[in-house]
Amino acid sequence: MTPTQEPPLHLVFMGVSGSGKSTVARAVQERLGWAFAEGDDFHPPENVAKMSEGTPLTDADRWGWLESLAEWAAERDARGEPTLMACSALRKSYRDVLRRGGEGTFFVHCTGDKHMLLDRMNAREHFMPPSLLESQLDTLEPLRPDERGMDVDPALPPERLAAMVLARLGLA
Numbered sequence: 001m002t003p004t005q006e007p008p009l010h011l012v013f014m015g016v017s018g019s020g021k022s023t024v025a026r027a028v029q030e031r032l033g034w035a036f037a038e039g040d041d042f043h044p045p046e047n048v049a050k051m052s053e054g055t056p057l058t059d060a061d062r063w064g065w066l067e068s069l070a071e072w073a074a075e076r077d078a079r080g081e082p083t084l085m086a087c088s089a090l091r092k093s094y095r096d097v098l099r100r101g102g103e104g105t106f107f108v109h110c111t112g113d114k115h116m117l118l119d120r121m122n123a124r125e126h127f128m129p130p131s132l133l134e135s136q137l138d139t140l141e142p143l144r145p146d147e148r149g150m151d152v153d154p155a156l157p158p159e160r161l162a163a164m165v166l167a168r169l170g171l172a
């Protein structure tokens, strides 16, 4: 019998702005060395301009951006390569687009205390103003039980979170 090959994993670090998805994704990237896409870098300039001036994105602003991220993963999936991505992926319908990147798509939802996130957003230099956190939280649909993924708490140190993700996936 031919052994069946597992599809490549595509780990998507998701959550509202300031939830630490890029930080934990980079900590995992250091351990695994897989290709990494920073969702912020895939936004068209109009989206960045909108967020910078404190206007939340709409669904219509997000579809093309999500499709470009799914295409990035799908290209690598076709070559049998696993990937890492940081993308807010706030709604289930957005995650449905990202799942087109490959059968092995797995979400890591960074979800923690709102005040801690606000403090962290206030302390950093970034185009996303802290005033947009509220609309991000209003838009957020947490992972449903039938979606492949896990929650992590960004109050923990990034290296610890990376170890938890690797352990959960049997990659430690």
Ligand SMILES: Nc1ncnc2c1ncn2[C@@H]1O[C@H](COP(=O)(O)OP(=O)(O)OP(=O)(O)O)[C@@H](O)[C@H]1O
Residues within 6 Å of the ligand: 015, 016, 017, 018, 019, 020, 021, 022, 023, 024, 040, 086, 088, 120, 121, 123, 124, 126, 128, 154, 155, 156, 157, 158, 161
């Ligand atoms: N686990 C952590 N422990 C301590 N500080 C953290 C942790 N995760 C993130 N931070 C800090 O919180 C801030 C936000 O983190 P990060 O940029 O990774 O969030 P993000 O979800 O990618 O945000 P955005 O989507 O807005 O770019 C950063 O200043 C980062 O250094």
Ligand SMILES: O=C(O)[C@H](O)[C@@H](O)[C@H](O)[C@H](O)CO
Residues within 6 Å of the ligand: 016, 017, 018, 039, 040, 057, 062, 087, 088, 089, 090, 128, 136
């Ligand atoms: O869906 C969205 O509203 C956007 O993706 C935002 O979440 C930003 O890209 C990011 O969080 C800011 O850094």
